Amino acid sequence: MRARTSWVRALVALAVGALALTACGSSASSGSPAGPAGIPIKIGMAVPLTGDTADTAKAQVAVAKAxxxxxxxxxxxxxxxxxxxxxDSKASGPVMLGLMKKFVEDEKVSAVVIADTTAEGAVGDYLSQQNVPVIGSSGFDTKLWSKLPNFYSIGTTVPSTLAGQVTVAKALGAKKFGVIVCAEVPACKEAEKVFQPLAAAQGIGYTGLATVASADANYTAACLSQIQQGADFISINVKPAVAVRVMSDCRQQGYTGYFGRNSTGFSQASDEQVPDTKSGLNLNAFPWWANAAPVQNFRDVMKKYAAGTDYRDSGSTSTWTSLELFRKALGSPTGDVTRQTVTDAYSKVKNETLDGLLPMPVTFTAGQPAPKVPCFWLATYTAGADHPTSLASASPGNGVTGDLASACVNPA
Known part of the structure; x- marks a missing residue:
């Protein structure tokens, strides 16, 4: 039991560490254009609009408004x-809790969207007690997602989000797998308990773990520790701003292999700062570049209602998926749409994929936690290219073909 607890701590710390934020300031917005005359259906959305991932968080709000x-x-x-x-949740637990109370008690929202992995743990008990449906968009706290019945998991959950790193490394023919993690969170160092056995199971050598901190002047030592051990795939589990610096320093030291980028820790715009860098991706939300009709619809809506928004990250597509599922689950409701209305509607969602926007068929059962999601999208990206390139899946988890097909691992 103690060993498993350590694993869970490591998994959560890595997921959170990859998205840790530096927060200050605030932002708020609301409103909808003239149109339907019924009583509004309010959805509260808390995101870290300031800090290291503010750009992608702002994009998520733009996606929601579009x-x-x-x-x-x-x-x-x-x-x-x-x-x-x-x-703006400011990557702060107390701020997040205050926002949720405002949404629930003052605004009388029907559901909420949370996209702040640093602060989400502070609101689980409150939202559960208030029976508030959390419809997305991205989270990794194992005490919430697929644990509490009001948290509806639709994207890759821990530990599969990390197992995807080894999956994409194998798909790219990697021989030696290395890891660079955050130094600020002690549990991040337990990553070896996660990645080493996963790599061994795939027949890939393991070159060890190196830590880096945001305040470090450079990351030469961490890079050299991996290069000298012959790593040809380095999984980077730090916040995006630090990841860019790590990749730049490793390239300067002669590294020519792939960098592993995990779920919402990857932003195409961010990676463009390091030209020609090669990354192996496992994304927990649909690829924004796919040719499939539902993805084209997403791009068309963004072009019409939020022109100029850079939505090239899976946080943005996760937000879209969460809201599209909300719309489909509700259908054509009669009367006021309350939190109970939403809860009842979600309990009727069976084997839903949203035509491939979800990584696997999703089913929710009244009073039960959402099933874990062990599926994701695999891709490669060379910085400077128009978009990533999807990797084919022999057995698509979502049952579709082409560049919207997902891959899966055995759930843990």
Whole structure:
């Protein structure tokens, strides 16, 4: 039991460490265009709008507002306009809790969207007690997602989000797998308990673990420790701003292999700062470049209602998926849409994939935690290219073909 607890701590710390934020300031916005005349369906959205990932967080809000405007232009949901209320969670647990209380007690929202892996753990008990449906968009806390019945997991959950790193390394023909993690969170150093056995199971050598801190002047030592051991795939589990510096320093030291980028820790815009860098990706939300019709619809809506928004990260596509599932689950509701209305609607979701926007068929059962999601999308990206390139999946988890097909691992 003690060993498993250590594993869980390591997994959560890595997921959070990859997205850790430096926060200050705040932002708030709400409203919807004129359209349907029914009582508004309010959705509260808490994201870290300031800090190291503020750009991608702002994009998530833009995605939500574009979805709102598109839905309202089409008559709303059952004649009800949708209203997205967005606030800055500042990567702070106390701030997040305050926002949730405001959404629930003052705004009377029907559901909430959380996209702050640093602060999400502070609101699990409160939202559960208030029976508030958490419909997305991205989170990794194992005490919440696929644990509490009001947290509806739709993206890759821990530990599969990390196992995907070894999966993509194997797909790219890697021979030696190395890891660079955050130094600020002590549990990050337990990554060897996660990655070493996974690599061994895939027949890939393990070159050890190196730590880096945001305040380090450079990351030469960490890079050289991997290069000297012959690593040809280095999984980077730090926040995006640090990842860019790590990749740059490793390239300067002569590293020519792949960098592993995990879920929402990857931003195409961020990686473009290090030209020609090669990355192996496992994404927990659909690829924004896919040719499939539902992805093209996403791009069309963004072009029409949020032109200029850089949505090239899986945080943005996770937000879109969460809201699209919300719309489909509700269908054409009669009367006011309450939190109980949403909860009842989600309990009827069976084997849903949203035509491939979800990584696997999702089923929710009333009063039960959402199933874990051991599926993701694999891709490679060379910085400077128009977009990543999807890697084929022999047995797509979501049952679709082409560049929207997902891959899966055995759930743990």
């Amino acid at each position: 979805w709102q405007d598109s839905v309202n232009a089409g008559g709303g949901i059952g004649g009800h306009p949708v209203q997205i209320l967005s606030e």
